[in-house]
Amino acid sequence: MNMNMNIFSKTLEKFSNILKVLGGAALVAMMLLTVVDTVGRYFKYPIFGSIEIIGFLAAIVLTAALPYTYKVDAHVSVEVLVRLLPPPMQNIIEFIIRTLSFALFGIISWQMFIYAHDLYKAGEVSMNLRFPMHYLALLIAFGLLIFSITILESLFGNIKQIINQGKK
Numbered sequence: 001m002n003m004n005m006n007i008f009s010k011t012l013e014k015f016s017n018i019l020k021v022l023g024g025a026a027l028v029a030m031m032l033l034t035v036v037d038t039v040g041r042y043f044k045y046p047i048f049g050s051i052e053i054i055g056f057l058a059a060i061v062l063t064a065a066l067p068y069t070y071k072v073d074a075h076v077s078v079e080v081l082v083r084l085l086p087p088p089m090q091n092i093i094e095f096i097i098r099t100l101s102f103a104l105f106g107i108i109s110w111q112m113f114i115y116a117h118d119l120y121k122a123g124e125v126s127m128n129l130r131f132p133m134h135y136l137a138l139l140i141a142f143g144l145l146i147f148s149i150t151i152l153e154s155l156f157g158n159i160k161q162i163i164n165q166g167k168k
Contacts, residue, residue, distance in 0.1 A: 006117040015146045023064030029070050031055040049129040056136055063143030067150045088165050095158045102151040112141035
């Protein structure tokens with residue numbers, strides 16, 4: 001069982017790292033495009049569709065960063081009151097929060113896959129560049145799926161902590 005979890009964790013980490021690199025590349029592209037477009041506008045040569053592209057890239061950056069940010073615990077959390085509670089109670093609250101987070105992002109991911117399929121069937125494209133929108137929706141859905149699985153992995157760790165505290 002432990003070996004299977006190790007393979008699962010390593011696979012999840014690989015997907016998370018791929019998304020992290022994709023998100024970083026999208027952020028750099030977003031910055032470069034903004035600079036080039038701003039300079040181009042100054043000389044009366046703006047980049048056609050730049051605002052649209054920047055919007056796509058922002059969605060990619062946000063979605064791609066979620067799994068890694070969660071994994072390294074770099075997200076914003078409010079735990080002022082929780083810190084005052086005893087450790088077993090903190091673990092139970094963490095378990096409840098992670099369960100609700102997993103459910104929420106699992107549902108959002110599932111709905112994004114459905115939405116991507118609907119966009120594909122409808123042939124929906126962006127306004128200026130005529131870019132097929134279902135590709136972006138699929139990427140967001142995949143990123144949210146990896147994020148959901150990352151939450152699930154931490155949920156298993158949380159369950160282990162609760163069980164180990166019960167043995168003491």
